[in-house]
Amino acid sequence: MAGKFYITTAIDYSNGEPHLGHAFEKIGADCIARYRRLRGQTVHFLMGMDEHGQKVLQSAEAAGLSPKDWVDHIAQSFVATWQELNISHTDFIRTTEQRHRTAVEELLRRIGANGHFYEGSYSGYYCVGCEAFKLDKDLEDGRCPEHPSREIKWVDEPNFFFRQSTFAPRLLELYDANPDFVRPRARMNEIRNIVAGGLQDTSVSRARLPWGIPWPGDPTHSVYVWFDAVINYLSATGFPEAGFEETWPADLHVIGPDIARFHAALWPAMLMAADLPVPKAVWSHGWMTFSGSRFSKSEGVQVSLREAIDRHGVDALRYFLLREIPWDANGNFNFDRFDGRYEAELADGYGNLSSRILAMITRYLGGKIPQSGETTSLDTEGETVVAEYRDAMDQHLLHLGGQAAWKLVTRANQFVEESAPWALHKTGDTARLEAVLASLSRALSRITQMAAPFLPSKAEEVWGALGMRESVQCAGWELVEQPRTGGLEVVKPTPLFPKPEKTS
Ligand SMILES: [Zn+2]
Missing domain, CATH: 1.10.730.10 (Isoleucyl-tRNA Synthetase; Domain 1)
Structure with missing residues (x-):
């Protein structure tokens, strides 16, 4: 096994501190990255922060900080956590960086030049928690099931739309040619069914936001945060500068199941629309639960990351998570x-x-x-x-x-x-x-x-x-x-995993 391996994780949304759920994904991706290095590949391992959107703005306001100070503070806290967990990423991108903005502008320019955007107007429900439009059928009792504590907003505004619908046949061809495009297979089937059922064009801009990337050529709009965020994987390769093809396409996007659709349908369609190669594979890991409920900022975090690290140290936590929670399924965290x-x-x-x-x-x-x-x-x-x-x-x-x-x-x-x-x-x-x-x-x-x-x-x-x-x-x-140990001079190590004193 040789050559490059470009692996990415989801970029984390800057509206709260890192928790065990974030850590699980990064530790898994790090394990893959380290294994690939062991196999002799040159690994590009990208992580980062998703720093635009209304939810970030709201969190900054709640903390009494400017959005810039807020995202700097959050990024610092994430980076310190990844350092402590011994994550071996080789690049860390923040969507507020100029290199990202440059890539977003150029990708949008290419998609636009190919005729895949049009102006329309959107009216419907919007969940700021998801930063996503919602249909009636997505709501439960008039609320987003993922964010039941948030009010749903009614939005009525002019938007740019991406002709995602026209890419359904090409996406199906991609899945058929590469049945492991998304793994696990159950997730691939789910997404295939959605795409086979027909895709809708998707709104990719919002009325000008105070905290977002202005729409190239029309500053009365901002790039929709989701559309901007997925582009980070391309931005980090240096796109559109010469040489980005040495890293792009990504070999593996590691993500949570909630964003599998964006990565398996919208993102490849965007790349096809710009005549760029699509990623080679998407890995949708499962959820870590604690006594049956999910770890997430919005629905409460039951075990702090600090508590989990302090229990037996970083390596033991990494080991436990990777052994206990199947990397392709859901699993429970239990002390x-x-x-x-x-x-x-x-x-x-x-x-x-x-x-x-x-x-x-x-x-x-x-x-x-x-x-x-x-x-x-x-x-x-x-x-x-x-x-x-x-x-x-x-x-x-x-x-x-x-x-x-x-x-x-x-x-x-x-x-x-x-x-x-x-x-x-x-x-x-x-x-x-x-x-x-x-x-x-x-x-x-x-x-x-x-x-x-x-x-x-x-x-x-x-x-x-x-x-x-x-x-x-x-x-x-x-x-x-072929281990070669003959002739080596050994020393006795200090106890690797001391047993905690029994407290009874
Ligand atoms: Zn929501």
């Missing part, structure tokens, strides 16, 4: 399950395995890993696990990738028990002892590389303790397939 996985899979699993192997190499072999090429059953099982991990991770099925890697943790811990290196040491069976510990060191090397996208800091610690010079992030995939 008891978190504590359980922490103890069983991290403290007693990977942590214990690492310290046992490194301690035995130190105690019995003076800290130097022997050059034993003898293939044990553990090596053979390691190969099977690596293939399973690779298949899952290539399809972005992160929970299955983690599950595969941890099979080897369990198996290696069993191998320690079965081969009892302490007994081999006692009886002086040096050849067998060396073969066993060399094989265990290869398993640990494999596990650590496979674990690194999930637990980047802890994996780095083990990697260093194994005596590896380069960072685990730079070690290539060949080493996962």
Whole structure:
């Protein structure tokens, strides 16, 4: 696997602080980005902030700040969170940046020049919470079901419309040619049905807003915030400057299911309308729930991100979320399950395995890993696990990738028990002892590389303790397939996952 991999996450809306729901999406995308680097690809990993729209303006007013000061404050808080969570994005875009405005203006110019906009007027309901027009059938008791606490506004104004309807046949061709354009497959089917049922032209401007991108050539309008926001993925490639095609099209847009339609229908149609290539794939992850309800700003956040990080540290949180909540489905956040996985899979699993192997190499072999090429059953099982991990991770099925890697943790811990290196040491069976510990060191090397996208800091610690010079992030995939540990000098690491004191 070589070449570039351009991955993006949803840009977050600047109307509140980052929460666990945001973190879940970014951690998942980061795991994919890190895995792709492990496979040797050049990864462009984009995240950012969606800073326009009426809702931002309202939040700024409520906080007594200018919109600019407000979005600066929110962006800072998001960036600090992504840093703390060890997210390895390579670019961070804010839709208030000039590079974004330049790209939006040029994309709109091209779509307009191709005749895909027309002026009309819109009258209907508008939910500021969604920043979206709503039909009667979208409302429940006269309110938006996503934002039941907000009043729905009646809007009647001239708008520019995008001829989305004319792109339905081309979108269906795209889906037919590429049935994995949206994953999971159920989401693809949903969107396909919507498009097959016929698309409506869509309003893409609003009467001039004090906080938005003015419509090119008609400053009495602003670009509709949704239309502006999706363009960020293109803006970050440097479009329309020469060389943007080296990054564009995106290989994967990671998004939540609520915006899957925008990414799978509207966005490709916009690009087709401007004669630009469409993204290669869209991944719609599931929702994280807490006791059955969704994490979101508008409907209340039940567990703070701080509380979740402080429970067992950043790496443990990353690991837990990626193992517990299937990356292609909904899942529940639960502290008891978190504590359980922490103890069983991290403290007693990977942590214990690492310290046992490194301690035995130190105690019995003076800290130097022997050059034993003898293939044990553990090596053979390691190969099977690596293939399973690779298949899952290539399809972005992160929970299955983690599950595969941890099979080897369990198996290696069993191998320690079965081969009892302490007994081999006692009886002086040096050849067998060396073969066993060399094989265990290869398993640990494999596990650590496979674990690194999930637990980047802890994996780095083990990697260093194994005596590896380069960072685990730079070690290539060949080493996962063919670990080379002979001759390395190990050190004992400090306990990786200390168990919390029991409070009873
Ligand atoms: Zn709404």
